[in-house]
Amino acid sequence: MRRRPDLKASWIVALTCTSACSPAVSPPPERADVVVTAAPPIDPPPAVDISHVTAAWNRSCVLRDKNLWCWGIMASGAAGVPQRFDDLGELVSVALGDIHSCAARVDGSVRCWGSGKVVGNLYGATAPGFEPIPLPPGVRQVVVNRVAACARDDAGAVHCWGGNIGVAPQTIELPGAAEQLAAGSRSACALVAGDVWCWRDDDVTPVRLGDARYRDLALSAEGGLCAVTRAGSAGDGEVHCFGEPCTGRQTPWAKSRCEHVIAGARSVVAEGHWCVRGADGWHCWRNNDMGQIAADGAAWLA
Numbered sequence: 346m347r348r349r350p351d352l353k354a355s356w357i358v359a360l361t362c363t364s365a366c367s368p369a370v371s372p373p374p375e376r377a378d379v380v381v382t383a384a385p386p387i388d389p390p391p392a393v394d395i396s397h398v399t400a401a402w403n404r405s406c407v408l409r410d411k412n413l414w415c416w417g418i419m420a421s422g423a424a425g426v427p428q429r430f431d432d433l434g435e436l437v438s439v440a441l442g443d444i445h446s447c448a449a450r451v452d453g454s455v456r457c458w459g460s461g462k463v464v465g466n467l468y469g470a471t472a473p474g475f476e477p478i479p480l481p482p483g484v485r486q487v488v489v490n491r492v493a494a495c496a497r498d499d500a501g502a503v504h505c506w507g508g509n510i511g512v513a514p515q516t517i518e519l520p521g522a523a524e525q526l527a528a529g530s531r532s533a534c535a536l537v538a539g540d541v542w543c544w545r546d547d548d549v550t551p552v553r554l555g556d557a558r559y560r561d562l563a564l565s566a567e568g569g570l571c572a573v574t575r576a577g578s579a580g581d582g583e584v585h586c587f588g589e590p591c592t593g594r595q596t597p598w599a600k601s602r603c604e605h606v607i608a609g610a611r612s613v614v615a616e617g618h619w620c621v622r623g624a625d626g627w628h629c630w631r632n633n634d635m636g637q638i639a640a641d642g643a644a645w646l647a
Contacts, residue, residue, distance in 0.1 A: 394409070394410050394411070395407055395408070395409055396408045396411065396437075397436075397437075397438060397439060399439055399440060399441050400441065400616070401417075401441035401442065401443065401446075402443070402566075402616075403417050403418040404416065404417025404418055404441060405417055405441075406439055406441060406446075408436055408437075408438075408439060411435035411436055411437070411451060412429055412430075412431070412435065412436070413429065413430040413433050413436055413439055413448060414427050414428065414429050414430075415427065415428055415430065416428065432474070432475060433448055433450065433456055433475055434450050434451065434452075435450065435451040436448045436449060436450055436451065437449050437450070437451055437485060437486075438484075438485065438486045438487050439487070440487050440488045440489040440494070440528070441489065442459070442463065442489035442490065442491060442494070443491055444459050444460050444461055445457060445458070445459030445460060445461050445463040445464055445489060445494070445507075446458055446459055446489070447463065447478070447487045447489055447494050447496075448475075448487065449484045449485060449486060449487045449496065453482045453483040453484050453485075453498070453499070454477060454478075454480070454482070454484065455477070455478040455480050455484050455487055455496055456475040456476060456477055456478070457475070457476050457478055457494065458474065458475050458476065461492065461507065462492070462493070462506070462507040462508060462510075462511065462512050463489060463492075463493060463494045463506065463507035464476045465478075465512045478494075478496075478506065478514065479513075479514065480496055480498075480504055480514055481498055481502070481504070482498070483498045483499035483500070484496045484497065484498050485497055485498060485499060486525070486526055487526075488526045488527060488528035488533060489507075489528055490508075490528040490529050490530055490531060490532060490533060490546075490564070491530055491531060491566075492507055492508035492509075492531055492546055493505055493506065493507035493508035493509075493510055493528075493531070493533070493546045494506060494507050494528075495517070495526055495528060495533045496514075496526075497523050497525075497526050497535070500522060501519075501521070501522020501523045501524065501537075502516060502522070502523070503516070503517040503519060503523050503526065503535055504516050504517070505517055505533060505544075505546070505549065507546065508531060508546030508547070509546045509547040510546050510549060515549060517535070517544060517549055517551060518550075518551065519535060519537050519542055519551055520537055520538075520540075520542070520551075521537045521538050522537065523535040523536065523537055524536040524537065524538075525561070525562065527562050527563050527564045527570075528564055529563075529564030529565050529566055529567070529568050529569070529570075529615065530564070530565070530566060530567055530568030530595075531545050531546050531547070531568065532544065532545050532546075532564055532568045532570075533545075533564070534554075534562055534564060534570060535551070536559060536560075536561075536562060538558075539557075539558030539559055539560070539575055540553055540555070540558070540559070541553065541554045541555050541559055541562055541570070541572050542554075543570065543598065552598075552599075554570065554572075554587055554598055554599075555572060555585050555587075557574045557575075557583070557585065558574065558575040559572040559573060559574055559575055559585075560573050560574065560575040560576070560611070561573045561611065561612045561613055562613065563613045563614050563615040563619075564615060565589055565590065565615040565616065565617065565618075565619065566615075566616055566617055567588075567589040567594075567595050567617070568588060568589060568595060569586065569587065569588040569589030569590040569591075569595075569596075569615070569619075570586065570587045570588060570590070570598060571584055571585065571586040571587075571590050571613045571615065571619060571621070572584070572585050572586075572613070573610045573611065573612060573613050573621065574610070582606055582607060582608055582609060582610050582623075583604050583605065583606050583607070583610065584604065584605045584606075584607055584610055584613060584621050585602065585603075585604050586602065586603050586604070586605070586619075587599075587601065587602050588600075588601055590603065590615075590619055590630075590631065591603035593631065605621070605628075607621050607623040607628055608623055608624045608625065609623050609624025609625070610622070610623050611623070617631070617632040618630065618631040618632040618633065619631050
């Protein structure tokens with residue numbers, strides 16, 4: 346009888362020889378003629394300097410590398426398409442009103458466009474271009490409200506025009522150099538050595554508001570005022586508000602004041618609603634008809 350081969354033994358031998366019976370494999374020798382070089386560095390995209398952002402109810406603008414870009418509903422009729430305004434040159438500040446806009450240029454001059462007394466049109470006709478405003482040189486900031494505009498120069502002097510002030514700029518008699526300006530409704534305010542001084546277009550005599558030293562302020566479209574206290578002053582981390590932010594309607598500043606404690610409060614912005622930047626993020630309140638502050642509104646202020 347013919348004997349069958351031992352398949353199990355053959356299988357064991359095959360397994361053991363896969364490593365033990367095969368010749369050793371040596372790594373390939375190094376080649377002197379092969380030079381490995383690192384990949385060239387990839388240049389990052391050029392940095393974009395967004396130095397200023399502002400918005401009105403129907404349009405928004407930014408200063409990108411000191412050039413003005415705007416989108417929304419503008420005189421050209423384009424909606425939502427960013428446009429660059431080359432004719433204005435390089436800018437340091439821009440402000441948008443309901444029917445007018447103004448910009449402070451790098452050379453310290455101011456140009457305005459739109460309609461109304463802010464651009465020098467007594468009867469509301471639309472200006473054909475960017476109108477130069479006869480101001481002292483060295484303007485660093487410009488703000489506008491519904492009817493007027495104000496500019497702050499290098500020395501901290503403030504000049505306003507438009508509305509009941511008229512087309513000729515008028516100097517506001519402040520107790521010192523202004524550090525910051527804000528405007529809303531028919532009012533404007535300035536920070537002077539940490540104090541808040543405010544006036545209206547029908548009475549340009551400044552009135553001091555608040556009893557602390559402040560670092561930032563904002564006015565709403567309804568003319569309400571909020572200011573953030575400075576570090577080291579009494580009530581550090583507080584936001585002091587006057588008028589509309591406290592009552593929800595137009596109210597004289599002197600008749601309504603409210604305070605809110607926000608840890609690390611640093612800055613405040615306003616339009617039809619209010620937002621304050623704190624150490625843990627943004628806190629917002631008031632109008633929320635379009636979800637502009639949060640899905641459910643702000644929980645920290647009823």
